[in-house]
Amino acid sequence: MTGHLTTVAGVPVDTRHWIGGERVASAETFTDVSPIDGGVLGEIARGTAAEAHAAVAAAKAAFPGWAATPRAERARLLHAVADGVERRLEDLAVVETADNGALLRSHRRGVMPRVAHNFRFFADWLLTLDHEDFDTRGHTNHVSWDPAGPCVLITPWNAPLMLATWKIAPALAAGNTVVLKPAEWTPMTASLLADIAAEAGLPAGVFNVVQGLGSEIGDALTSHPDVRRISFTGSVPTAKHIAASAAAQLTPLSLELGGKSPLLVFADADLDLAVELAVEQYDNAGQVCLAATRLLVEESVAEEFTRRLVEKAAQLAQGDPRDLSTDIGPNIHERQLEKIDGFVQRAIAAGARAVIGGHRLAGRFYAPTLLADVAQDSEIVQEEVFGPVLTLQTFRDEAEAVRLANDTRFGLAATLATGSRERAERVTGQLVAGTVWVNCFFVRDLQAPFGGSRHSGVGREGGTWSFDFYCDLKNTVTAPKGWQENG
Numbered sequence: 079m080t081g082h083l084t085t086v087a088g089v090p091v092d093t094r095h096w097i098g099g100e101r102v103a104s105a106e107t108f109t110d111v112s113p114i115d116g117g118v119l120g121e122i123a124r125g126t127a128a129e130a131h132a133a134v135a136a137a138k139a140a141f142p143g144w145a146a147t148p149r150a151e152r153a154r155l156l157h158a159v160a161d162g163v164e165r166r167l168e169d170l171a172v173v174e175t176a177d178n179g180a181l182l183r184s185h186r187r188g189v190m191p192r193v194a195h196n197f198r199f200f201a202d203w204l205l206t207l208d209h210e211d212f213d214t215r216g217h218t219n220h221v222s223w224d225p226a227g228p229c230v231l232i233t234p235w236n237a238p239l240m241l242a243t244w245k246i247a248p249a250l251a252a253g254n255t256v257v258l259k260p261a262e263w264t265p266m267t268a269s270l271l272a273d274i275a276a277e278a279g280l281p282a283g284v285f286n287v288v289q290g291l292g293s294e295i296g297d298a299l300t301s302h303p304d305v306r307r308i309s310f311t312g313s314v315p316t317a318k319h320i321a322a323s324a325a326a327q328l329t330p331l332s333l334e335l336g337g338k339s340p341l342l343v344f345a346d347a348d349l350d351l352a353v354e355l356a357v358e359q360y361d362n363a364g365q366v367c368l369a370a371t372r373l374l375v376e377e378s379v380a381e382e383f384t385r386r387l388v389e390k391a392a393q394l395a396q397g398d399p400r401d402l403s404t405d406i407g408p409n410i411h412e413r414q415l416e417k418i419d420g421f422v423q424r425a426i427a428a429g430a431r432a433v434i435g436g437h438r439l440a441g442r443f444y445a446p447t448l449l450a451d452v453a454q455d456s457e458i459v460q461e462e463v464f465g466p467v468l469t470l471q472t473f474r475d476e477a478e479a480v481r482l483a484n485d486t487r488f489g490l491a492a493t494l495a496t497g498s499r500e501r502a503e504r505v506t507g508q509l510v511a512g513t514v515w516v517n518c519f520f521v522r523d524l525q526a527p528f529g530g531s532r533h534s535g536v537g538r539e540g541g542t543w544s545f546d547f548y549c550d551l552k553n554t555v556t557a558p559k560g561w562q563e564n565g
Contacts, residue, residue, distance in 0.1 A: 099282025
């Protein structure tokens with residue numbers, strides 16, 4: 079590391095904030111460590127209320143000009159950012175792998191291309207955003223989406239850049255300015271995105287990045303009177319803290335808070351497909367908010383399903399995520415590993431049986447785990463583990479399957495494996511979930527609404543729903559009379 083630059087996987091990364099079009103240092107730093115080998119990646123500027131207020135001030139100052147920028151020009155600039163992401167795709171992929179331990183092959187093939195797509199999609203959607211005028215007793219109603227103002231976006235560590243740009247792109251497209259607070263465990267690609275945005279020509283202050291530890295900087299952002307929108311992805315306790323902080327200003331919130339999603343496997347399902355879906359839940363070392371971690375299997379096929387799942391899971395290669403043959407990389411942090419193992423050991427002590435796994439491995443790895451003989455009201459069934467840990471329960475009939483599926487405080491997603499179209503329609507209609515996948519998993523279209531029910535979140539983003547959140551919707555009602563002759 080030299081000065082404010084560190085080199086991650088051969089890529090120079092600036093460790094300072096990006097505020098008002100300039101790099102800004104802090105008096106103190108915090109250490110960013112790679113989950114792959116525990117090596118120090120860099121000393122990151124540790125923001126305080128001063129940097130938070132400076133970033134909001136920069137966003138506020140830039141807002142009038144950006145809001146007044148014609149839609150076509152905003153779209154052009156967002157496409158330019160996407161171009162920059164594509165030019166630096168390999169840099170972004172290797173840096174993010176070093177920073178969060180997810181698979182390099184996934185970053186190259188799917189995640190970073192999706193980052194570029196996020197910008198392109200919302201740029202294009204902006205140009206089609208319109209609502210047909212309608213008539214009320216001869217009066218014309220015209221609906222418009224007005225930019226709201228500075229937005230604070232707080233993002234997680236499990237898919238740092240992809241989930242950040244899922245928020246950044248629509249906020250900017252809508253004509254808002256942005257202050258991004260990335261997760262402290264994975265700040266690196268947010269800094270690279272600031273460079274890309276500047277190179278693309280985004281005006282100073284339109285996009286800002288501030289780094290810091292939890293509430294040290296977060297409270298100053300979420301309670302700020304000039305912030306008009308807050309979008310957060312993360313845990314329920316943190317969301318409650320943010321909501322309380324934002325309440326004084328009545329700042330609108332969009333919250334995506336994870337879940338405890340079920341995978342329902344009926345006897346008429348293609349069992350090979352069902353097993354593939356189950357094994358897919360170990361993706362990203364189980365650090366996926368949408369993961370269907372509760373396997374609910376019809377009694378008559380449970381034994382065969384379990385046998386095939388054990389065989390399939392044994393084929394997973396766990397190791398260095400930079401190795402293209404690896405299927406499961408490390409978990410993000412020692413604290414997260416301790417949390418995962420705590421859940422598992424408490425479950426085993428309470429009577430759960432580890433069909434596979436159930437223990438830590440060397441380094442920051444946790445063995446893919448399947449726990450059976452678990453009670454519906456147990457902690458392991460009710461609380462989000464966020465690691466490679468699945469539970470297995472059986473059901474006798476459709477009614478019991480739905481009851482078990484809905485019997486948590488969460489409602490983010492659900493996955494259903496069945497050979498009956500009629501059953502799929504009946505069951506999906508009864509499931510409490512923001513997204514339901516039938517005989518598939520993790521198929522996401524940006525034009526669809528995304529979010530959770532119950533403790534899995536507040537609000538929806540995606541397509542027009544994103545613009546509904548990031549804008550102030552206005553209805554203008556115009557009378558057919560009262561015009562001047564020369565007007």
